[in-house]
Amino acid sequence: MTISAERPTETAAGTAAPAGPRRVSWTNRPGWMSQHLGTALVLAFLGYLLGHWWGNHIAGNYHYINGASGQNSVADFLALLLMVVGWLVGIGALNYPIAKLFGREAVEEAPAKGMSRYFRYTLDHKVVGMQYVVGTLLFLFTGGLLAMAIRTELLNPTVHIFNPGTYIEIVSEHGTIMMMMATSVVVGPLGNYLVPLMIGSRRMAFPRIEAFSFWIFSAGYMVIFSALFYGGFPTGWTGYAPLQNQAGPGMISYLFGFAVIGMGMIAAGFNIAVTIINYRAPGMTWSRVPMFVWSILATASLLTLATPVLFSAGLFGILDHVVLTSLYVNEHGGSSYLWENLFWFFGHPEVYIMALPGFGIVAEIVPVFTRKPLFAYKVAAAGMMGVALLSFFVWQHHLFQSGINPDMRPLFMLTTELISIPTGFIYLVGMGSLYKSKMRLEIPMLFSLALYFNFLIGGITGVFLSDVPVNVTVHGSFFVLSHFHYTIMGGLIFAFMAGLYYWLPKMTGYMMNKKLGLWHFWTMFIFFNMTFFPMFIIGLLGQPRRVFEYAHGLQGLNDFSSISAFCLGASFLLFFWNLMYSMIINPKKAPANPWDSLGLEWQTANPVPLYNFERIPVIVTEPYRYSEPGAPAYADFGGGGSDGGSSGAVGSSVEE
Amino acid sequence: MTDTYKDSTAPNATPEEREFEFRSHIGSIWTGGRLAIGVATFMYASLAFAYFYLRSSNNSHLWRIPGQLAPLYYGWTILICMLVMAGLGMYGHSRLRKGFTNDFQVAGWTGVAAGLIALFFQIWELVVLPFYPGSSGYASTFVAFVVMNIMTIVFATYWLETAVARSLRLRKELGGTRPELSSAHTARSFRANVSSMSYYLGYVGIISIGFFLMFYVQ
């Protein structure tokens, strides 16, 4: 009995052994027969029809399912389910799982070239990142348009543009689409694109799960968008239960949409967490991991562990609608509180899923533009992990007035306020980094500073909300609405913009136009604050959320807010114009390292080759050793395989 | 869990780099397996939460209509089949580590068969339920449990089946060398996968006992 010889060549042969005709995937087959976005759309459409027919076939005669509305929930659900399945089959997501049933492993394939790979089930994390950029911007744009509609309706307290049903439909779709977008807006595009580059890896741990996460995320867009054609759902993004059971077929789109997006979130978080844990380059100990990667690790853990609860909650809701269980129906032994608990048990970690990546981006960007080491690195990492951990223990602060566990309110008040301690770490890090720095106010830095400005307001008002006596007045009012727009939009979206301006030169090879960028930044910053700050006052003055009629005395403030909101929308048009202009109309080639960053992602060739690194880098020191004469480069690329790490000296190559 | 290694070994990777990436790959299988248990735990925890929450609130006195119970024989059959699947998966893994691929394959195929039987009965049970889904809190959570259990059985059986199928094909790919003995990367990757799988199956076994007690024992 011999142990087979350890010969590298043979191992390599074992790796690529099944050469020849045993192709597992069709994704790269040329021509219209191959699997791409087109086939996915066709199969999704066919799946939708099939599901609808099937549902009507098996349940068309059940009056208690059809109900008074004449809608058949079974058919509605099966249509959406088979639509998603068809979409996944069409894009080729199931090829590999099916091949595995026959014991096959993936075959090394020549990667697709050119634009076509962006429309396929591509396994390159950089392609998935770019797909996510487009996908999340699509979500953002849809949600933004709906927000414009909301603000239009609120221009006048009594004269209506939409009827109340349409208005609630718009509000609910806006909330849900934006929440779905916000869960993935950084982890999807920037996380997928940058994490392997920043940890010095050539790949993700599970590229197929990664590609799956994007394609099911885009399927989620179709599902939630379909609600508009079903008359929407009246529950807002929180989907509270008796109303949920009362609602029409659009509710199924909401429940199933969250379940589908949830699967995407689990898949994305799973892959990224495993990658960060296992694929760090040699020498990258936990104290040398870039801050952005820390934040994405914390986020990915939350995504992986909290989202299953959302999935279950959505599943329960679907069962209530489709097979008429009574999980959320008080009268039949269920409980509407069950939904509130499950939803918020997911919902609060979700809030930090939407905050932590923003912290990571600014912590990554600030040292570059202050030319200083990050202040208190370990505190920052501890802050992020601390927030992630604590976020599992605060969910009932959404339910202070609900009558659930009133005696637990002091406890949840305490845990909620404790979260401001690790959040405060992020401020310590940011503010400390400014001390005696040499700040360069490039666009990414401006957006980062704006995050510190906005999130401060959002965070402090969060303390007000967590205080039960004050909560009595502000709960469910425009105050809370403004609070979470300050944290999610003022925090995450500003950070996302900072990240795009900062990393797009890496991702696309072209610089964003600075002049347009400045216009974009200042309009967005000013009009964001002008839109949402008045809402604190509106809320304090007694306007509840999601209303289409309000007190006459509040019209002035509401109009101010609405008009600012239109300007804010226009600033997003500026952003899209900048994107078009800088990337397509008048592209300016970016220097290899436009911001003089020491980060690993900037040390790769541009455009990034398929396998990222010529040689796997060896990390030799801490990140962020700026302004330190004689500091070693962050990574050793083994014999000048790259341009070499830049030294710590200041030397701007940015074109002013 | 072996979704991983093949398609991106850089063409110019040095043997050292390949070994380094391979270690990361093995680590990913380990971490991924445990994380999958974490995902499943949170999912089942929300079901258990629903169960105990509805049970303790007993809204409208309808947590459970007296005498209402899911078909016990089905419950036992499913439980035993799932335990057999889990046990055989773990047993197969231990035999594989000792070098007996055939034992692993026989145990694996038997386990897959047990999983399929469990799946069949779990689905068929819905047909013979003596209550309708919305009749009580218990009935509702039971239906939710059935759906979740179907997903679990499908996933566990799938994982076991792919592992066994892989072991058969691997032998051909390795040119007759037995997968438990080869040091080829594919074989090591396969063994890591089986190891993660056996942990997961053990978890499934525990879960199935716990939820059997909750739902079938009055």
Next chain:
Amino acid sequence: MNNEPRHMRRIVTAWVIASVIGDLLWWFLVGPHIPPGNMTESAHWNQFDFNVLAVTAIPVVFMVWLWMGYALVNWRDKPGVPDPVGGEAAKAPYRVQAAWISITSIVVIAAAIYGTVALIGDHGSGGGEGPNPVWAPEGAVAANTAAIQGKATWSPAGHQPLVVQVIAQQWKFTYRYPAFGGMETSRLILPVGTDVVFDVTSLDVIHDFWAYQLSVKADANPGVNNVAFADTHQTGQFMVRCDELCGIWHGAMYNSGRILSKTAFMAWATKTEAQNASNTKYLPPFAWTYTPDANGASGGLYPDGNVTPYSPYDTYGAKQPAS
């Protein structure tokens, strides 16, 4: 290094001055106008609470803003600014980190303790406390129990708490006064100088009873009794809004209420009770539902009779206070 301005001293001085001014302005100019005002005891204390948090928050906000502003002015990449320090010297001083962490922790924990004291001391601060209120004004729980059993009374003399049942449905509020024969009104009228017990419930979906100026907010859950308290201080008009999305006309679900003097209230109540007597005699003085129960008109949900019979009082109120 001597030419280097003393940054910290400048910033701290500016911060102290700004914070003191900001806090004083807030406390004396803005604070008294912060909602919900002074109409009830809890409104007063919740306003006070808001202002305490505000004067705590203002220095924090000013600190960050001043720091950022100062940095933007002085520590920019422009001629004359020295290169930042790198290497060991740029490491974050341990004492700064420790100070930051301990100060934030102290502030945060103090805020939590203060909030808890305010919550308990003010009998739940007007928030919904579920079917078994944990912190209640004296005598309120007993009065509520009596009302649930249909034995409520109220008179202007003495300090008897008044029990009002708030019934929300799509899309209106109905107020039922068990002490006055279970009369129902669509406007909430209350006496001044009285502990009011609100039993908030809903007939369909989740609503939220928000009496804005009274600083009362309690979710109206179907089949659940969510109790909140208010101690009325001033007469006048107040606003009631639904604060939980309850369907398409959620935005139109509001009405107003009034606090009257005790005698005026008594006169109004007696008159209304007499007017409504012909209807109220068919209605229970207190109930969590209008829907037929399992023993009700439809003959019960289960023809096999397996549902344990129960009385109207412990139906949906399986968790009601023990009588």
